[in-house]
Amino acid sequence: MKKLIRLELRKIFSKRLTQLALVVVLLLSAFLAFSTYQNKYASDGAGNEGTGRTAVEIDKAVAARYSGILTDEKVQQMISEIVPKSGENGLNAIYLYRNTIQSAVSARFSDINGNWNGLRVSDVFGDETVKIGYVDGWLSTSQNMTKVLVIFSFFIIMMIAPVFCGEYSGVDNIILSSKYGRTKCAAAKVIAGIMAALITTAIVLAVNLLMAFVFYGSEGLDCSILFAQLTYIEGSIPFNLTCGTLLVYQSVLAITGAIGVTGITLLFSAACKNQMIALVASVAVYALPLLLPVTETSALFRLIVLLPIYHAQFISLMSVEQMSGILLYAIWAVPAALILIAAGSIFSRRVFARHQVS
Amino acid sequence: MELSAVNLTKRYGSKTAVNRLNATLTNGVYGLLGANGAGKTTFMRLLCTVQRPTSGKIDLDGKSIWKLGERYRDVLGYLPQHFGYYPDFTALDFLLYVAALKGLDDKKAKNVSNELLDEVGLSGERRRKIKTFSGGMKQRLGIAQAMLNDPYILILDEPTAGLDPKERVRFRNLISAFSKDRIVILSTHIVSDIEFIAEKIMIMKSGEIIHFGRPHEITSRINGCVWECSVPTSRVEQYTVSLNISNLRNEENGRTVLRVIADQPPVAGAVKVQPNLEDLFLYYFKGEDGQ
Numbered sequence: 001m002k003k004l005i006r007l008e009l010r011k012i013f014s015k016r017l018t019q020l021a022l023v024v025v026l027l028l029s030a031f032l033a034f035s036t037y038q039n040k041y042a043s044d045g046a047g048n049e050g051t052g053r054t055a056v057e058i059d060k061a062v063a064a065r066y067s068g069i070l071t072d073e074k075v076q077q078m079i080s081e082i083v084p085k086s087g088e089n090g091l092n093a094i095y096l097y098r099n100t101i102q103s104a105v106s107a108r109f110s111d112i113n114g115n116w117n118g119l120r121v122s123d124v125f126g127d128e129t130v131k132i133g134y135v136d137g138w139l140s141t142s143q144n145m146t147k148v149l150v151i152f153s154f155f156i157i158m159m160i161a162p163v164f165c166g167e168y169s170g171v172d173n174i175i176l177s178s179k180y181g182r183t184k185c186a187a188a189k190v191i192a193g194i195m196a197a198l199i200t201t202a203i204v205l206a207v208n209l210l211m212a213f214v215f216y217g218s219e220g221l222d223c224s225i226l227f228a229q230l231t232y233i234e235g236s237i238p239f240n241l242t243c244g245t246l247l248v249y250q251s252v253l254a255i256t257g258a259i260g261v262t263g264i265t266l267l268f269s270a271a272c273k274n275q276m277i278a279l280v281a282s283v284a285v286y287a288l289p290l291l292l293p294v295t296e297t298s299a300l301f302r303l304i305v306l307l308p309i310y311h312a313q314f315i316s317l318m319s320v321e322q323m324s325g326i327l328l329y330a331i332w333a334v335p336a337a338l339i340l341i342a343a344g345s346i347f348s349r350r351v352f353a354r355h356q357v358s
Numbered sequence: 359m360e361l362s363a364v365n366l367t368k369r370y371g372s373k374t375a376v377n378r379l380n381a382t383l384t385n386g387v388y389g390l391l392g393a394n395g396a397g398k399t400t401f402m403r404l405l406c407t408v409q410r411p412t413s414g415k416i417d418l419d420g421k422s423i424w425k426l427g428e429r430y431r432d433v434l435g436y437l438p439q440h441f442g443y444y445p446d447f448t449a450l451d452f453l454l455y456v457a458a459l460k461g462l463d464d465k466k467a468k469n470v471s472n473e474l475l476d477e478v479g480l481s482g483e484r485r486r487k488i489k490t491f492s493g494g495m496k497q498r499l500g501i502a503q504a505m506l507n508d509p510y511i512l513i514l515d516e517p518t519a520g521l522d523p524k525e526r527v528r529f530r531n532l533i534s535a536f537s538k539d540r541i542v543i544l545s546t547h548i549v550s551d552i553e554f555i556a557e558k559i560m561i562m563k564s565g566e567i568i569h570f571g572r573p574h575e576i577t578s579r580i581n582g583c584v585w586e587c588s589v590p591t592s593r594v595e596q597y598t599v600s601l602n603i604s605n606l607r608n609e610e611n612g613r614t615v616l617r618v619i620a621d622q623p624p625v626a627g628a629v630k631v632q633p634n635l636e637d638l639f640l641y642y643f644k645g646e647d648g649q
Contacts, residue, residue: 003458007451014446170442174503177406177436178459179428185459357408357438 001184008192011166012159021155022200026207028151032144033211040136042099045082055099056137056216062101063134063220070130070227072120078105085114100136103229125226128240133223137216138243139232142250145208149254149312152204153261156197157286160265161279163193164352165272172357182353189352190345193266194259201258205251221247237318245326250314253330256337257311261286263337263344264308270348270355302329306336359419359510360384361405361541366414368400368565375400377565378414387537389556390545391635393643397565398545399439402515405543406436418511432461435509437500439516445489449480449499452488453506460507467506474502477532479525493520501529505536512536514544518551530554549636559635563642577633584637585618587628597624604640 012018042058043049050058062082066074083106084096093114097103108124111117121130164186167175175181221244225237237246265282272278289307294300302320304310310317311333321329361383368376376397392398403409405416407423407430416423423430443452450471457467475481478498488496497520504512514533518526526548533542533555546552552559559576561569569576584604589597591614594606601624605617617631618624619641633641 003464007455007458010451011444011447014444016446167442170438170440171444173403173406173408173436173438173441174456175459176408177431177434178456179432179461179507180459181431183428356410357403 001188004180004184004188005192005195008163008188009196012163012192012196015159015162018159021158022203025148025152025155025204029144029148029204029208030211032147033141033208033215036140036144037215040140041097045084045098045102059100059136060134060217060219062099063132066101067133067223068131070121070125070132070224074132075105075109075121076116078102079110079114079116083110083114097230100134100229101132103231104132104227107230108227125240128224128226130224130226130240131222131242132227134216134220135223135225135228135243136220137212138220138247139225139228141208141212141216142243142246143232145205145250145254146313146315148204148208149250149257149314150309152201152254153257153286153309153312154283156200156258156261157265157279157282159196159200160193160262161269161282162275163189163266164269164348165275165278166269168273168355168357172355176355176357186349186352190266190349193262194341194345197258197262198255201254205254209247209251237315239318239322239328241326246318249318249328249330253311253314253317253333256333257308260308260311260333260337260340263340263342266341266344266348270351273358306332308337308340311337359541361416361418361511363401363405363416364414366401366404366416367412368397368404368409369412374565376404376411379565379567381560381567381570383541383543385539385541386557387533387542387544387555389552389559390543390562391549391552391559391639392545392562396562398562399515400565401562402436402513402543402545403438405511406434406513407431408436408438432507433510435504435507435512437504437514437517439519441500443488443496443499446487448485448487449475449491450484452499453503456503457506462507470506470508471502474505478502479528494522494525497521498525501532510540512540512542514542516546517544518546518548526551549639553635561638561642568642573635577635577638580619580633580638580641582630583619583621583641584631584633585620585624585628586615586631587618587623587625588613588615589625590614602640604637 038052040055041051042055044058044062048058066078078101082098082102084093084098092112093110094106094112109117109119175185222242225241225243225246228236264285268278268281272281286309289304289309292304294304296316305317305320317330317333318328323329363379363381366376366379367374379401390398400409404411418426418430447455453471453474454467457471462470472484475484478501480495480498480502483495488499491499501517504514518529521529530551544555553573556573558571559569559573560567561576569579591608591612594614597603597616601616602619603616604619607615609615618628619637
């Protein structure tokens with residue numbers, strides 16, 4: 001069985017298209033990470049400003065001055081020290097950007113003139129204890145990973161689609177007339193498909209996180225995602241998670257998404273006679289939830305959001321409900337993925353075992 | 359062992375590919391002859407369990423091959439008429455993959471694969487990717503994979519297609535040496551291959567076996583129906599339209615010797631000759647899209 005799995009894996013990874021597509025996904029990751037890093041801008045308001053590496057260093061230095069638990073005193077200190085006032089550059093203060101900490105505090109605690117808006121920390125964050133620090137690097141990485149993982153899902157479909165139906169162009173004669181062709185071979189194909197999805201997911205995650213370490217260092221992993229700059233507020237996750245927890249969730253959801261989409265694709269791979277049909281059908285079913293007219297407030301959304309495409313585009317799933325502490329509704333993605341892969345495995349094995357050559 | 363088909367029928371919609379076929383096969387080499395669409399490939403696929411019959415059954419020693427499942431396929435080797443391959447696999451990789459499917463352990467798989475590559479003349483190409491192989495090389499690789507598990511039942515659909523004469527001779531010798539105490543069934547459009555190798559012939563027409571026996575028994579059915587006659591070479595074209603000619607041979611005196619299949623003497627002076635399998639084939643399949 002081990003040998004069959006190894007050979008099935010080899011078949012999957014020896015395809016030029018698979019190799020090329022994986023390289024494209026990794027290059028896209030590198031491009032997004034590098035361009036995001038290069039486009040960073042920061043100014044400390046004291047004459048130091050820059051882009052790229054300089055911007056990251058300025059952001060980190062500013063964050064270091066206020067790092068720790070967010071208090072009303074710190075808010076006042078930040079407003080007086082780093083929040084720009086109206087009139088500078090002829091713009092309202094709300095539109096001015098200096099650095100990530102300034103943006104975060106301006107968005108929540110200042111009015112359009114750059115003065116305190118009267119809100120206290122408890123008014124904005126309730127009873128939550130919000131630890132602040134340099135979170136921009138990790139949040140940028142998380143945003144980029146969301147884009148990469150959605151595209152990566154299509155790579156998985158492309159990679160898995162030929163697992164069964166790739167044999168229907170002639171090799172099925174040989175496989176199905178061999179001793180283990182209808183039994184162990186089908187099981188080996190399923191296991192190899194899952195392993196291939198997991199291996200490539202691990203590679204993509206590792207490359208993205210490694211680049212984040214290289215560009216931004218390890219600061220901020222224990223800081224809350226709630227005190228992020230303005231650009232992360234819209235559509236962000238409304239729970240007090242650390243960047244580390246966020247990335248763990250995103251990684252777990254990347255894995256569950258990969259498993260789920262593998263289940264769907266295996267099913268179509270066994271049922272369709274042709275790779276292209278299997279690929280198109282898998283993509284259609286995978287992307288269908290995004291097209292459904294279901295609002296996020298609907299009860300049905302709580303089920304739909306557990307489908308694999310929402311694991312990759314993880315913000316919606318992460319925003320449904322905080323069950324307790326760091327335990328979010330998103331954890332239901334794990335059984336959802338297991339159900340999909342179990343259904344895909346059982347169905348595809350049965351269909352392949354009963355397949356008749358034509 | 360005895361492999362028997364009883365009332366075996368396979369229909370595709372309204373088309374009947376195999377029609378209430380009955381045959382009992384014991385040790386020996388069986389040649390399967392028939393025109394295109396006669397049902398040969400379907401019959402072989404049914405024997406190999408890659409297709410299920412619409413009705414009827416196939417038993418090995420009285421037990422359904424479908425119920426035997428892995429135990430049946432363990433003693434089966436099959437070369438399909440058209441088979442796919444993995445372009446990025448080398449010849450050795452492909453054989454090792456099929457060996458794994460057949461349940462051979464690693465050591466045996468390597469040994470047998472190398473031996474078979476040697477026997478089919480691909481030992482120098484074992485590390486070459488299959489996508490670089492010619493049609494004949496792929497066919498030889500197909501023959502090798504069918505024999506990997508030293509099968510008791512070997513089914514070969516058009517095994518000599520794409521092989522050059524030297525390779526065909528090598529194949530015949532390989533099968534002759536291999537076939538002792540086994541059931542070997544092969545179909546080919548090269549009738550002379552069957553003549554050389556097969557001990558028994560099955561002639562299929564419209565999904566049924568119309569003749570089954572030793573070559574001389576089968577050909578004896580058309581005794582008196584094969585003639586040779588000498589005609590002027592200039593009139594050969596005219597004869598080819600009106601007569602069922604199995605062969606012709608030009609002679610130096612401006613005449614041509616025709617070998618004609620006919621119930622009556624085709625021309626004056628024609629003499630009866632001993633029929634062969636090719637004559638038999640033409641006798642039954644004249645006018646069909648025969649192979």
